[in-house]
Amino acid sequence: VAGELENTVFELTSPARLFDIRRITVVADTTGNHLAEAEKLSRLVERFRTEEDAWWNDVLIAEMIALAEKTGDVTRNPVALKATTYDQGNFWTAHFGGIYIFRDLDHPAAISVGPKEALGQLPVRYVFGLGDRNQIAKFLEINDLAEPIVSAPGADASAILRQKMDFIVVAAAAELGLDIGHGSRRDLRQAAAALGARLPEAFQGLAALLRWVETGGPWPRITSAHPSYFYTLRAKPHADRDLVNMLLAELSPLDVRQLFICHKELFYHLYRSWPEAKKEYVADYLEREYQIDKAGARSRLFGPEPAMEETPAIPGWSRPGRGDILDAVGPWGAVRKERR
Template identity: 45%
Template sequence: MMRLVERGLMYGNLFEVATPALVERYNEALEKLTGRRTLLSSFHIDLSGFAPEIAEEFEDHSYLNPHGCNRQFILLSVEQKRSPLLNMNFSTSRSILKKFIVENETALFALTSRDAVFGELMNSVYRISNAKHLLDIRQIRIEADTVKRAIAKASELSKLVERFQIEPDGWWNDELASKMINLAKETGDIRRYPVTLKNKSFQQGNFHTTHFDGVYVFRDTQLPVVISKIPKDEFLDFPIETVLNFSNRSLIAAFLEKNKLIQPLIDAEDLDAKDIILQRLDFIMVEHLTSEGITVKDLSRYELRSLALRTEKNLPDEFEGLNDLLRWLEQGGQKPTLSPEHPAYFYSVRAKFHPDRDLVNMLLAELMPQDILQLFICHKEAFYTSYSTWNDAKRNYATDFLSKEYFSDKTKVRRELFGDDSPAALKELHDRNQREAPPKQPWGKYPVPNYSRKKPTPSTRKKTKGPWGGTI
């Protein structure tokens, strides 16, 4: 894994804690949460304050996340909002904690200038020992304060000020005035610099969790569904009618299509489907070649294809299916039909714009694991797990590709892979969808990509530069 760390593909964008003052603030908060202190003089922390170096020191990667249920956090700076969240047990945790920091940035900036803010993402479940507990988690409440209890004291001072203003003898109550003065010495002027924190409760609707080998919970959809990686004959007892396994490709596709969560790549007007298909074909060829121990680093797309075609082994079905789709895009002819059972099916669709797009992209990344780009962007834990099983040839290719092609312009690559999700683009897409009648897809029918859109002729097709180089 060290080559990932060296390239910034693992533990990247962490916040450095290197001054004695910050280390001491962290230790004071850490002692409040765990009863332990670190002996390290410098380390790096993520969005929640988790430090990989301290995890190694404690030999405990869950020291801020006991039982993987109620995530604890330590904030030393609002700059932590730019950091990733490591060891994430619930897909909603990062967005909740980041939103909490952004919405309280002014107050947190003032608080962290003098002290550490620490707390917990709490729900009604304290230990997940049964699959049913996952469905009990519906609201996340954030409890937070500083080591010196600045928030609690500010709240107490606010109540005393209110008493002082409304009680008839408040002006002559020396005891009340003395309490207010003493608290104000610690909190400052809360009228000019309020330290109260807002929006401390967040709804947890659809989500992914690493518990029970990985589970996707869609309960806010028209037909609630749980998608589990556990084999069908070992299904867990979820209090929900429909539980699917990753082997139920047709039913997963039907669910996603029924709830308008996915669409065929070639129907996405904000994407260049050809670019994406070409890149996925590259990834499939890389998997095919590196499995034979062949070095593919620095090979062009033409060299990759030529080398793959010269190998004795047949190219996988994923390649054949996507190549048929590419041929139709370029040359026309008979439209290919990819059923959900076809290995290339999930490589031919994308998540539509909706509140759970990131969750669907995470699911799709697991259903098309050879696309190392989407796997790295949307499901890093799955990427790291897969990476540990690859040989050196594929590891070298993956680290080289991601550090050069993705890190060079993350925003551009994301836009060209997932589409433009800017407010203006989303409004235009929404207005267009409102004018168009949505296609009907009865539940239970295999959703087949709609390739009925007229293919542009080669003479009118606009040439654009793809996210991975080259003009198409």
């Protein structure tokens, strides 16, 4: 079964036209057009039953037989998929190099994957590029869209941080042609030791945060300018959770698990250029750790699915106060010296 997206915008002559898209209709059919053919056959069957002298209409009977060979017996096994229409306020599009459009927020913005200057005039005040890390961090904070993994309810922060660090080690080792063995935790520790000072800054930042989580070490000052910053966040439970996690995956592409779950198009684009050792490790990991329990993995990483309500916040979850750790992580707040 394949789906087709329909909307009322028939041409995109400029990025600004994307903001005219408000309602999406999903029309489903099989790749062989079986559903459309089945609907046509149903109409012919109704004609055959109701028209006078239909038994002697050879053309009608021949057309019914030809369609039935494709669709089967639709009178006994009717097949129908209803078109689904829904409003889409915030979304990502691959058009114009890739754009994240957040317009239905208190502080709307557009985030461009390519050069933001190429977008021209847009009907929102703020337009960022992926390199505008401080602005994107502030945008996520003032719209209450993201939370630190270390303070996220129900998250096993240690396990999540360690796995992110493993992915970074694999990427760095594979680029330098270092052996990662079978990719076990022991093999990756040895690879990390061999890399030493060549380990990326993103790894160093996550390692410092892990020490704070596990041993009560000093609170690391990780601002939005630090390469590890967006690796430390996940979307809060709200209607745009998947979109925000998709954006965070693009901002932290070495976390291949989140990239695969949240942004498959980018995952497969990057996969083609990876060294063979990294391809092999990632494919084995996803098959072994993710594919066997997709729902469980998503819940552990991103929390339970948000309630399908007009008010997306889960009851009992309040907005962060001034002392929330998100303020401490970002460049707009004070650094917390002690572990709480």
